[in-house]
Amino acid sequence: TNCLTAVWRLFKNLSEDQQRYEKQLIFEHPAFAKLCQQLLQDSRRMLRGDLVFSLHAVVNLGVPQNTLLVQTLVRVCQEKLNQLDNRCISVLATTLAGMDKDKNVSALQAGLQLLVEQRVPSIRDIFILQNLMKCMGKDAPVFLKKKLEMAVLREIDHLTFPNALRVFLALAAMNYCSVPILNACSKKIQESVHDAPFRQLILILDACYNLQYRNVELFSALADYVNSTAYLWDKRQIILFLSACEALGFQPSELMGVFAEKVTEDPEFLNLKNLLTVLRVYSRLNYVPRDQKHLFFETLHSCLDKYLPQISSTELLKAVYSLCVLGYLPHRALDELLQKDSRDELLADNLHKEQKEMMLHSVKACVELDSPSFMKPAFVLTEKFSSLVSLNLRKAREALIELLGDENMFRQNVLLPYKYRIDFEIKMDADRKKVLPVAATDDHADSSVQRLAFLFVPLSAFCVGTTHPRGKLAMKKRHLNKLGYHVILVLNKKFQELTNEDAVEFLKGKIYSENAFHFSEVTVQDNN
Numbered sequence: 041t042n043c044l045t046a047v048w049r050l051f052k053n054l055s056e057d058q059q060r061y062e063k064q065l066i067f068e069h070p071a072f073a074k075l076c077q078q079l080l081q082d083s084r085r086m087l088r089g090d091l092v093f094s095l096h097a098v099v100n101l102g103v104p105q106n107t108l109l110v111q112t113l114v115r116v117c118q119e120k121l122n123q124l125d126n127r128c129i130s131v132l133a134t135t136l137a138g139m140d141k142d143k144n145v146s147a148l149q150a151g152l153q154l155l156v157e158q159r160v161p162s163i164r165d166i167f168i169l170q171n172l173m174k175c176m177g178k179d180a181p182v183f184l185k186k187k188l189e190m191a192v193l194r195e196i197d198h199l200t201f202p203n204a205l206r207v208f209l210a211l212a213a214m215n216y217c218s219v220p221i222l223n224a225c226s227k228k229i230q231e232s233v234h235d236a237p238f239r240q241l242i243l244i245l246d247a248c249y250n251l252q253y254r255n256v257e258l259f260s261a262l263a264d265y266v267n268s269t270a271y272l273w274d275k276r277q278i279i280l281f282l283s284a285c286e287a288l289g290f291q292p293s294e295l296m297g298v299f300a301e302k303v304t305e306d307p308e309f310l311n312l313k314n315l316l317t318v319l320r321v322y323s324r325l326n327y328v329p330r331d332q333k334h335l336f337f338e339t340l341h342s343c344l345d346k347y348l349p350q351i352s353s354t355e356l357l358k359a360v361y362s363l364c365v366l367g368y369l370p371h372r373a374l375d376e377l378l379q380k381d382s383r384d385e386l387l388a389d390n391l392h393k394e395q396k397e398m399m400l401h402s403v404k405a406c407v408e409l410d411s412p413s414f415m416k417p418a419f420v421l422t423e424k425f426s427s428l429v430s431l432n433l434r435k436a437r438e439a440l441i442e443l444l445g446d447e448n449m450f451r452q453n454v455l456l457p458y459k460y461r462i463d464f465e466i467k468m469d470a471d472r473k474k475v476l477p478v479a480a481t482d483d484h485a486d487s488s489v490q491r492l493a494f495l496f497v498p499l500s501a502f503c504v505g506t507t508h509p510r511g512k513l514a515m516k517k518r519h520l521n522k523l524g525y526h527v528i529l530v531l532n533k534k535f536q537e538l539t540n541e542d543a544v545e546f547l548k549g550k551i552y553s554e555n556a557f558h559f560s561e562v563t564v565q566d567n568n
Contacts, residue, residue, distance in 0.1 A: 263292030
């Protein structure tokens with residue numbers, strides 16, 4: 041056992057290429073065959089710790105699972121399962137997690153799960169607990185996940201930074217969102233974030249995404265750390281971090297500003313894959329540098345033009361769409377995209393066809409509405425509107441009727457040109473003192489009429505922790521402004537929590553207040 045364990049410890053620290061070479065040498069060495077033969081003969085007489093560590097070493101060195109040696113060790117472990125202490129249980133769980141399912145392995149896993157269920161209440165070692173969480177995995181029954189959660193919560197006050205990281209990632213491996221544990225781990229991580237290697241930062245963000253856990257303070261602490269040490273990181277590492285933030289809907293604005301400067305100073309590092317990632321992140325999070333907006337766009341545009349000869353139609357669509365969402369029109373790339381051959385090639389493939397059609401439609405809308413020559417229309421022809429109101433908008437409809445006195449004072453489910461839909465439309469006089477009946481303003485263009493568009497949107501339409509609109513909503517708001525609407529964004533979840541009286545007062549303030557359109561300045565906390 042000592043010999044095998046020593047070989048494994050040396051072996052695991054080698055690179056992949058070195059491991060392949062050393063593995064061949066180990067397997068061809070005559071002493072290794074003798075060692076395995078002796079292990080096979082003595083397996084039933086071994087101490088529990090020697091048995092478990094031998095299996096762990098043999099499996100991780102790559103001895104095939106269908107060999108007599110591995111299968112015998114698995115069966116002996118099953119026979120001696122009740123004799124194993126907590127440490128041995130942890131090591132065995134780790135070993136089995138890396139093995140393929142077969143008859144013997146499945147039987148041992150089932151027995152181990154029953155044993156873990158019995159032993160969990162007595163385990164006080166947080167390292168063993170997190171390892172069992174990780175190894176039991178997402179397929180563990182809910183009652184076992186709950187037992188492991190309660191065991192960790194008992195020891196939560198003794199949590200160290202390394203163990204906080206491990207527990208955090210173990211919850212993700214188990215696919216179990218325990219908010220009390222995650223919050224406690226988050227505090228520890230924030231306190232010692234400077235001790236975390238870069239890969240751990242990415243794993244933390246990935247875990248938050250998989251668990252649907254949103255903690256703005258944690259995200260901000262990680263982003264501030266990366267921003268303060270940006271000079272230490274490779275630009276590709278920062279792209280990886282920003283991409284993980286984007287998946288969570290979190291906008292690390294300071295870091296994005298710093299990275300935008302790096303892009304404009306040295307764009308040569310942007311290969312096609314990195315360019316597409318940067319475009320996706322900045323467009324979805326709706327971030328444009330304040331000071332060097334034009335230079336940033338021109339740099340990205342220039343990089344995109346460089347890759348036009350080799351870029352696929354789908355990648356070209358994604359790149360152009362991202363720039364258009366931000367309000368920038370890359371003319372050469374647009375010409376290439378909108379050629380008939382490119383469009384036909386895009387839509388010939390049925391994979392994600394609806395999404396591609398939606399993106400193409402948005403690009404065409406941007407070409408028209410974001411063009412410098414576009415003039416705000418005095419009159420917008422609505423194609424069709426429905427009187428049906430979805431369940432989550434009934435409260436708003438009833439509040440508007442109570443406020444305005446008549447349902448003829450507003451429209452609902454209005455469909456505009458470019459397939460934009462607004463939840464409620466209200467028309468007012470030039471001074472925004474009086475709401476006008478819809479019918480009175482329908483048949484003629486009147487520049488003195490002000491049009492209000494109410495959009496009731498989910499929290500996911502904003503960057504996490506703020507009411508800063510994400511890309512698609514920002515584009516829609518911009519285009520509705522171009523069509524002559526004052527856009528009022530309402531967080532539907534918060535609105536539904538209001539009493540009927542408060543809902544009426546809220547809408548009254550939005551309709552008659554001059555500051556009703558500066559909604560993005562409001563901050564909303566959402567810590568899960």
